[in-house]
Each structure stands twice: as structure tokens, then as C-alpha cells.
Amino acid sequence: MMKMVEIAVPTNLHIKPTLTFNPSASISTWNLRKKPRETTKRKLVAVFASISSSSSSSSSHDTIGEELWPRSELCGSNKEKRASKKRVFFLDVNPLCYAGSTPSLHSFAHWISLFFSQVSLTDPVIAVLDGDGGSEHRRQLLPSYKAHRRKFSRKSSAPKKYPAERSHVVMDVLTKCNVPVVKIEGHEADDVVATLAGQVLQNGHKVVIASPDKDFKQLISEDVQIVLPIAELNRWSFYTLKHYISQYNCDPCSDLSLRCIMGDEVDGVPGIQNVAPGFGRKTALKLLKKHGSLQNLLDAAAVRTVGKQYAQDALTKHSDYLRRNYEILALRRDVDVQLKEEWLVERDRCNDSIILSNFFKLLEQSKRPAYQSSHNVSVKQTVGLKTNSLATGMVKTTAPYARELQERDYETKRGHIS
Incomplete structure (x- = not known):
């Protein structure tokens, strides 16, 4: 039976701040006055055909390419109605602790200080952490799943008890800042967020997921957006459906199917090109644009020719390979967790200043190497190295993309979602 650990939000807890906290103090910042070189804007493409409704009767993981939740709940047609919806933030904690x-x-x-002061403000925030043994199901299907992260963990010079200690401290800080913390044994935070996000949408609210994890891009829609920690800009920046289509030239509904075909190097999931050389992204996009989802593509390939011979052979001979990738990469929505009404109320910010100020003071007094401040290291050292970016999934931007983020920074300052 799954064990859920929840840290309840303290009620009626008011502490008069005695310290002034400046979240931007002593932080190395990107020179925003530098203007990156011009690049040709990528053309937007038409949205792919929606996933066939004929497969809606099967369970969430019985059918490949099934939408995470009904599209009618994700994409409303009334823009004014969408704008009036309450925002509920999900905070993916683990990647931020590196x-x-x-x-x-x-x-x-x-x-977290930038997030509270510039992004979420008084909107509801639900923090989610990885549960113990959360990746075991996927590792049983594919031993190489996130294997490099386990390898790094074994070689890490950090004290063995540090991860547990970090988790305890993080949960304590979030709770004192009036943020509920959810941690489900046997489940990764991604799956918990996907499950709770569906419940939030059913309540008629918008969902904003604060995380650098690319896995959440499969959830993007008109009512589901992501806010990314961009180290090069030293700020959080919203990432919307419009940005996704412009960047990838495909619709998020096809994101999961595309990743199943191409694989995920960061998470150790091999793509079909490993067993069928020549089957690249261009071929995958062309086939998915025509058939809509991986399930529809595999069904069509089983009864007729869907493309060139090498593609046809790959889809028929390695269909189990692709189905396994789907089982690994698809975010689950059946985690045993229920949304609570008290999680949807406005967050009381009265404690933020003193709690975070005292937290920073405590960290400055610590001499442990594992606590080394990220702002004492140059931005290039922190996120510029390819190995470090791959190890944590932290966002690594190119100059043109950084410029695009700068152009919409005003949205973050105002707390708006375009």
C-alpha cells in the first residue's frame, strides 16, 4: 500500500518580520544588456491531429498516445474565461536542490526566494518531492533508466546522510512558508504532479508547473504551463503552448510519442535509431503529423505501409521496443493521492521574509562543501557544462533562446501567463 507523507500547512501562523530580505543580493547575474546575435524566427506549424477518441475506453497505460486527460479540460475556446481562472502552482522541489x-x-x-517574490506571489503552491523507490517500476522495465544519476550518487563526495538531511530542511522551510508538501512512497514527483494537475483542471483552475524537467512538456496546453528556472537570466520564466510550438515545430500532444521514438539520452532511454539507423526526427515528425499518435502509427503500420521501407520495417519489427519506451516516459495519472481544498487557498506570505532570511544566514554559517553557494561559482561553471546540465536536467539555453526569454520577462514580473 502506498504511503503518503504530507506536511500540513500551519494555520493562523503570523510572525512579524524583523529582517529585510533581498533575494537578488550577492547573486551573479547575466548581463542583460548584451544583445545576442539575430536568428531567423522559426515558423509556427499547424497543430497535429488530435489523438483518436476511439481509444478512450482503455486505461491510462493500455493505449499508447492516449491524452493525459480529456482535451476539453485542457484547451478552452473562450480566452476571457481562461484568463479569469485561478492559477495553482506545482513546485518540483528535487531539481532545485542541485x-x-x-x-x-x-x-x-x-x-525558492525568487519564486515566491516574483512568480507565485499569493497564488496557491503545492510542493512535491520524489518518494523513496519512485523509479523502481521504470528501472525494472529498463535498467539503464537514469543510471547515470545513480552512478553519480555513488561517486558523490557529499556525506551519505546529506540527501535525507536536505529533504528534511527543505520540507521545514516550505511548511513555514505556508506551502503544503506532498511525498508519495514508490512514486516520482513527476507522476504525483501529473495526477494532482488533472484534479486541479477538473476543479476549473489553471496549472503552472515550476520545474526545469522537460518531462512536463508533454502536459502543456492552454491551461497547463511551465515556469522554468533560467540560470543564465537569474530568474524564472514562463513557457507556454505558443513557445513550445515555436521551438519544436510540433504540438505537445505529440511530444510523448516523439520522445518514445527518438528516445531520451538524459534519462537513459534509447531511441529507435539505435536499432534502425536512418529513422530520425524528420521521419518521426512526418509520420506523427499524419497519424497523430504513436498508437495510431503502430496500428496503421501493422496493416499497411505507412512510409519508406526502412521506416515500415522499424515500426513492425520494433513495436514492443516503442511500447516499452512509452511505458517509461509517460507520466502516470493514477497515483493514490487526492487534492485537498485547503491546498487551493491563497498562500499567506507573511513569513517569507524572516524564514528565508534566517535560512540564508544559516547556510552562510555552514562550512560544509556540499552547501557551497551556487552564486559563488560563475554562471558558466554552474550550468554551462554539458555534463552538469545532463546530470540534473537543469535548463541550458542558447543565446537566441535566452533573448526570447528576456523579451517576455515582463510577464514574470507582473505574474501573468500569456
Whole structure:
């Protein structure tokens, strides 16, 4: 039976701040006055055909390419109605606790202070952590799943008890800032967020997921958006459906199917090109644009020719390979967790200043190497190295993309979602 650990939000807890906290103090920032070179804007493409409704009767993982939740709940047609919906933030905590590939409470403190002061403000926030043994199901299907992360963990010079200690400290800080914390034994935070996000949508609210994890891009819609921690800009920046289509030239409904075909190097999931050389992204996009989802594509390939011979052979001979990738990469929506009404109320910010100020003071007094501040290291050292970016999934932007984020920074300052 799954064990759920919840840290209840303290009620009627008011502490008069005695310290002034400046979240941007002593932080190395990107020179925003530098203007990156011009690049040709990528053309938007038509949205792919929606996933066939004929498969809606099967369970969430019986049919490949099934939508995470009904599209009618995701994409409304009334823009004014969408704008009036309440925003509910989900905070993916674990990736924020690393500076590059090193555990860092300074990194967590820095990003959480910016998040509270510039992004979520008084909107409801639900923090989610990885549960113990959360990746075991996927590792049983594919031993290489996130294997490099386990390898790094074994070689890490950090004290063995540090991860548990970090988790305890993080949960304590979030609770004192009036943020409920959810941690489900046997489940990754991604799956818990996907499950709770569906319940929030059913309540008629918008969902904003605060995380650098690319896995959440499969959930993007008109009512589901992501806010990314961009180290190069030293701020959070919203990432919307419009940005996704412009960047990838495909619709998020096809994101999961595309990743199943192409694989995920960061998570150790091999793509079909490993067994069928020549089957690349261009071929995958063309086939998915025509058939809509991986399930529809595999069904069609089983009864007729869907493309060139090499593609046809790959889809018929390696269909089990692709189905396994789907089982691994698809976010689950059946975690045993229920949304609580008290999680949807406005967050009381009265404690933020003193709690975070005291937290930073405590970290500065610590001499442990694992607590090394991320802002004492240059931005390039922190996120510029390819190995560090791959190890944690932290966002690594190119100059043109950084410029695009700068152009919409005003949205973050105002707390708006375009």
C-alpha cells in the first residue's frame, strides 16, 4: 500500500518580520544588456491531429498516445474565461536542490526566494518531492533508466546522510512558508504532479508547473504551463503552448510519442535509431503529423505501409521496443493521492521574509562543501557544462533562446501567463 507523507500547512501562523530580505543580493547575474546575435524566427506549424477518441475506453497505460486527460479540460475556446481562472502552482522541489550536479541548499534557497517574490506571489503552491523507490517500476522495465544519476550518487563526495538531511530542511522551510508538501512512497514527483494537475483542471483552475524537467512538456496546453528556472537570466520564466510550438515545430500532444521514438539520452532511454539507423526526427515528425499518435502509427503500420521501407520495417519489427519506451516516459495519472481544498487557498506570505532570511544566514554559517553557494561559482561553471546540465536536467539555453526569454520577462514580473 502506498504511503503518503504530507506536511500540513500551519494555520493562523503570523510572525512579524524583523529582517529585510533581498533575494537578488550577492547573486551573479547575466548581463542583460548584451544583445545576442539575430536568428531567423522559426515558423509556427499547424497543430497535429488530435489523438483518436476511439481509444478512450482503455486505461491510462493500455493505449499508447492516449491524452493525459480529456482535451476539453485542457484547451478552452473562450480566452476571457481562461484568463479569469485561478492559477495553482506545482513546485518540483528535487531539481532545485542541485547546483550543476552538486547537492546545494543554497540553490534551493535562491530559486525558492525568487519564486515566491516574483512568480507565485499569493497564488496557491503545492510542493512535491520524489518518494523513496519512485523509479523502481521504470528501472525494472529498463535498467539503464537514469543510471547515470545513480552512478553519480555513488561517486558523490557529499556525506551519505546529506540527501535525507536536505529533504528534511527543505520540507521545514516550505511548511513555514505556508506551502503544503506532498511525498508519495514508490512514486516520482513527476507522476504525483501529473495526477494532482488533472484534479486541479477538473476543479476549473489553471496549472503552472515550476520545474526545469522537460518531462512536463508533454502536459502543456492552454491551461497547463511551465515556469522554468533560467540560470543564465537569474530568474524564472514562463513557457507556454505558443513557445513550445515555436521551438519544436510540433504540438505537445505529440511530444510523448516523439520522445518514445527518438528516445531520451538524459534519462537513459534509447531511441529507435539505435536499432534502425536512418529513422530520425524528420521521419518521426512526418509520420506523427499524419497519424497523430504513436498508437495510431503502430496500428496503421501493422496493416499497411505507412512510409519508406526502412521506416515500415522499424515500426513492425520494433513495436514492443516503442511500447516499452512509452511505458517509461509517460507520466502516470493514477497515483493514490487526492487534492485537498485547503491546498487551493491563497498562500499567506507573511513569513517569507524572516524564514528565508534566517535560512540564508544559516547556510552562510555552514562550512560544509556540499552547501557551497551556487552564486559563488560563475554562471558558466554552474550550468554551462554539458555534463552538469545532463546530470540534473537543469535548463541550458542558447543565446537566441535566452533573448526570447528576456523579451517576455515582463510577464514574470507582473505574474501573468500569456
